[in-house]
Amino acid sequence: MAVSQGLLYTRDHEWAKVEGDTATVGITDYAQEQLGELVFVELPKVGKDFGVHKELAVVESSKAASDVYCPVAGKVAAVNAELEAKPELINEDCYGRGWICKLKVTDQKSLQNLMDAAKYEEYLKTL
């Protein structure tokens, strides 16, 4: 199960890549592996505010539909529209071309509860 260094992680298997006050958000390799090949992604609206753990997006495979929870408090600055036609990008490259959206972080403190790569790897071992 690939875990990318330098990213922050949630217990619900979202990742956030923080650069200045922008956080790029996606789901982890573990999450995409569990879901299987995705058939649909519902993206958030640009400009909408999300609190921590609010339902940001929906990912759906032939096995299940799952909410993607917002890892940080922020306002949606951009979404990866390419996923609408190609949800499988999340399966192929979850930490890269499979990013879901970019958030402008509105509360830096909300980053504190996230795990680093080492901690997330530890966490995965407990599942």
Added chain:
Amino acid sequence: MKLLFEKSVSGRTGVLPGPSDVPTGVHIREDRLREQSAEMPELSELDVIRHFTELSRRNFGVDTNFYPLGSCTMKYNPKVSERIAGYPGLAHLHPLLPQLRRGGMLTQGALAILYDMDLLLREITGMAGFTMQPLAGAHGELTGMMIMAAYHRDKGNKKSIVLAPDSAHGTNPASAAIAGYRVVSIPSTDNGDMDLDALKREINDQVAGIMLTCPSTLGLFDSHIQEICDLVHSVDGLAYYDGANLNAIVGKARPGDFGFDIVHLNLHKTFATPHGGGGPGAGPVGVKEKLLPYLPISIVVKRNDGTFALEYDRPKSIGYIAPFYGNFGIVVRAYAYILMLGKAGLRHVAETAVLNANYLRAKLRPYYQPAVDRVCMHECVFTTTEKMAANGVHALDIAKALIDRGFHPPTVYFPITVKEAIMIEPTETESKETLDAFIEAMIEIARLAEDEPEKLKTAPTTTPVSRPDEVAAAKNLNIACL
């Protein structure tokens, strides 16, 4: 297999219509006529009979094979119930008849069945009154949620949240959401019970109620059921019992006695009527005394002279939720089943369902990883062993391999709280010989999954279609053929 259209031969026909006794000729305006005649298959009667008989032989059902589809309760439907539901006096009743002048007197038997069924279900569940109208389990859920909302509205309660465990059927949060509630999910502990501390954290004045399946979708009876109901009641919330798994406790324990305020029953699961989807369903909803005024209209009542009538004058009712009286034919089947089995018989249903599930659980435990390693109720949930996972074997591969061995696969990937879930529900109607044959197949597949995993990847090989491309089907939906 060819389509009827592909088998068509120009000019072939199955019937010779008699001479027409109405004027012939085309009396349609020229510009309204189609330019080419419609494409219809042209076949003989024998062509058509062979075509549909061939199709029917490809059917798989509980009448042909073992069907341990967890959560769905694919029990055998006794044929005598079908015969009773087909009695002309029941099957040919016109639904408008009781609403016509003096029509009520012509439908007393049917009304008596609905009235009596209400009494039987009250006795079985410990509730104060039922509506037979909901047309399926999920429809029952929505009806229950609307009753919950009506109760709070009537009391002036301002509440916006419905709680549901993370192992809930997906229809629970969906029903609550359609009724206008926000759903908060409560996690489960490692032993499969609801996390009481998490529940306590979420209990507040905003909570309108909780939706709970008991036994849960893991096939476990929650050890804190009473405490959960009490907690919800402490904020004037209502406890909703999803009766999907009542078959495990029927005749043994009553949700009304645990403290539940609203229940829905899936008649097909507990009372052996045909399943929904393919046929009509029924999801009667029962409520405690304080919720009776909100039940949908109409309700069958017994007059002082002993005759039955439909009552519509119920000002606090949530109104109509279905045309007429629900799927009456399904209620008749369940009514016949309950009367045939009686108290002792219904208890035996629950006992045998639980015994069969635990027999499978104990026999398969050495070969598969139990999701929760404790005595189960009517179904058991396994997952792949570490070695199977390391070999790249998924629950899906095990399911597909079972098809080649003549069994319908168990439910896979549900409940979603268990990864690679394999959920097996044998039901009470299966013999030990059938269970043993299934166990043998499961053990053989477990050995392959650990030692020769590549042999599972191509399964099934004995079906007309091996592995449909589920991803392509979901992504490239083509409904042009409909």
